[in-house]
Amino acid sequence: MDFNVDKQQLCACRIIREAKSEQGVDSDLTLPDYCPDIKSMLCCSIEPGINSVNITGNRITADGNAVIRLLYVSSDDKLACYEQNYPLSKYVEMNSLTPECQVTADAKVSYVNCRAVSPRRVDVHGCVSVLFSVICCESKEFVSSVSGDGVHQKLMPFQGCSAIGCVSKLFEMSEAIPVTDADSTVKGVVHSSAVPLISEVKAVSNKLLIKGEMQIFVSLCCENSEIKKIEHIMPISRIIELDGVDDACICDVRAETSLIDIRLKADDDGKIRTLDAATVIKTDVCAYKPINCACVEDVYSVKKELDITTAPIESNRFAGVLDEAFLVNFQPDFTGSEVDEIIDSWCESVTCVATGKKGGAELSGTLTLCLLYNDSQGNPAFARRQSDYRFIKEIPNADGEVNGNISVQPCGVSVNGKGVTVNAGVQLRARGCMFETENLMAVTNAEVLENTEKSGSHYAVTVYFGESGEKLWDIAKKYNTSEESIRRRNNVSGDVLEKETMLII
Numbered sequence: 001m002d003f004n005v006d007k008q009q010l011c012a013c014r015i016i017r018e019a020k021s022e023q024g025v026d027s028d029l030t031l032p033d034y035c036p037d038i039k040s041m042l043c044c045s046i047e048p049g050i051n052s053v054n055i056t057g058n059r060i061t062a063d064g065n066a067v068i069r070l071l072y073v074s075s076d077d078k079l080a081c082y083e084q085n086y087p088l089s090k091y092v093e094m095n096s097l098t099p100e101c102q103v104t105a106d107a108k109v110s111y112v113n114c115r116a117v118s119p120r121r122v123d124v125h126g127c128v129s130v131l132f133s134v135i136c137c138e139s140k141e142f143v144s145s146v147s148g149d150g151v152h153q154k155l156m157p158f159q160g161c162s163a164i165g166c167v168s169k170l171f172e173m174s175e176a177i178p179v180t181d182a183d184s185t186v187k188g189v190v191h192s193s194a195v196p197l198i199s200e201v202k203a204v205s206n207k208l209l210i211k212g213e214m215q216i217f218v219s220l221c222c223e224n225s226e227i228k229k230i231e232h233i234m235p236i237s238r239i240i241e242l243d244g245v246d247d248a249c250i251c252d253v254r255a256e257t258s259l260i261d262i263r264l265k266a267d268d269d270g271k272i273r274t275l276d277a278a279t280v281i282k283t284d285v286c287a288y289k290p291i292n293c294a295c296v297e298d299v300y301s302v303k304k305e306l307d308i309t310t311a312p313i314e315s316n317r318f319a320g321v322l323d324e325a326f327l328v329n330f331q332p333d334f335t336g337s338e339v340d341e342i343i344d345s346w347c348e349s350v351t352c353v354a355t356g357k358k359g360g361a362e363l364s365g366t367l368t369l370c371l372l373y374n375d376s377q378g379n380p381a382f383a384r385r386q387s388d389y390r391f392i393k394e395i396p397n398a399d400g401e402v403n404g405n406i407s408v409q410p411c412g413v414s415v416n417g418k419g420v421t422v423n424a425g426v427q428l429r430a431r432g433c434m435f436e437t438e439n440l441m442a443v444t445n446a447e448v449l450e451n452t453e454k455s456g457s458h459y460a461v462t463v464y465f466g467e468s469g470e471k472l473w474d475i476a477k478k479y480n481t482s483e484e485s486i487r488r489r490n491n492v493s494g495d496v497l498e499k500e501t502m503l504i505i
Contacts, residue, residue, distance in 0.1 A: 049259025
């Protein structure tokens with residue numbers, strides 16, 4: 001029997017393995033001579049970062065740095081700060097790592113606490129967790145066509161995207177930032193953050209050109225408890241090599257800050273007029289090619305029995321790029337700790353969960369607002385306040401569930417108010433490719449069972465009473481004939497019976 005099976009692959013970029021490793025941060029800090037004595041601690045933070053990820057055999061190693069930052073009230077009732085670097089290095093063992101796999105590492109703070117042992121010493125205890133993720137292109141094979149003498153197939157056309165590859169890179173960027181209009185001497189860094197914003201992605205001949213800008217925010221502590229804010233923009237222009245990518249591809253690019261290091265640089269007169277800013281950007285790229293094809297939903301032969309295997313496959317049709325900023329407004333609770341004057345504010349961390357919904361996607365999570373202020377007695381105080389957020393993005397012409405790997409980053413904070421009434425607004429930016437997901441049940445393999453000749457019916461004519469809504473395919477398969485034969489003999493059209501019908505088979 002003549003029998004031919006054509007197959008096709010559908011690939012997707014997925015996290016196939018994850019492992020977490022934790023490193024304790026335990027330090028007994030002694031303030032240097034240039035720092036004033038501690039009267040009271042305001043806050044202690046640990047800001048971890050990864051600058052390299054290396055694979056040796058089955059071992060994945062992530063190296064980086066954690067900045068321990070202290071903010072306190074000095075003995076002369078002024079704001080003061082101090083920071084110290086803490087080395088970060090963790091590894092995990094993973095078997096069967098292939099050259100096609102991409103490995104990423106993200107460092108987060110699990111907890112941190114501190115205690116001033118004396119006016120010159122601080123005990124800091126914390127924990128940093130490093131999440132290692134292995135990303136790879138997984139493929140699923142399905143039958144796209146079956147042909148042969150007496151073979152009938154039921155095709156399900158679909159549009160989707162098939163991944164051609166993924167890559168993860170760490171890029172270092174550094175620049176000197178001038179400190180202008182400094183009326184008082186800079187004493188230290190209160191807070192620093194960096195947000196990479198990708199504005200252009202161009203694919204051509206196995207290369208990706210990525211352009212954008214890195215927004216850097218730094219708060220400096222000066223004499224007389226003055227806070228000086230600096231905003232600086234560094235241009236981003238990088239080329240990433242990825243085999244198979246061209247201008248017909250859909251490229252999902254996600255950029256996040258992996259590490260930021262701000263160093264104060266003094267001139268000959270001892271004044272701080274320059275900041276040396278060094279950042280590391282983690283860029284994850286997955287490239288897809290649109291496909292327009294069909295899968296075999298069912299197949300049978302009128303001559304021989306077939307052995308078929310079916311399995312679910314997931315088709316992801318490109319629905320567009322989400323690149324949108326939205327504002328989260330809330331009122332943090334300051335009952336019992338009234339605010340007299342707001343000194344500084346920033347967003348410390350943002351979590352995000354993307355949930356697919358029909359016709360769009362929903363982003364939800366929490367953000368942490370940090371607020372440095374003077375209380376009702378005029379004393380410096382510090383507070384962290386959390387808020388939930390929810391953002392729904394409707395996708396035009398999307399009928400099914402929409403999902404995607406979306407990153408959300410803070411890109412602006414505004415706080416105003418007094419007493420217990422404080423109004424906060426945090427601007428978040430969401431970015432990522434969105435796909436409309438369709439789950440299909442497809443034939444993944446089909447074979448002819450030898451020596452299984454199908455015998456014809458014992459009757460020359462069979463009368464079948466079909467019910468309304470019954471599919472012609474199911475009737476034809478049951479009676480070992482074809483849909484076309486049933487339509488021709490009974491003068492019916494379509495794929496489904498519209499009413500109860502007597503059929504001659």
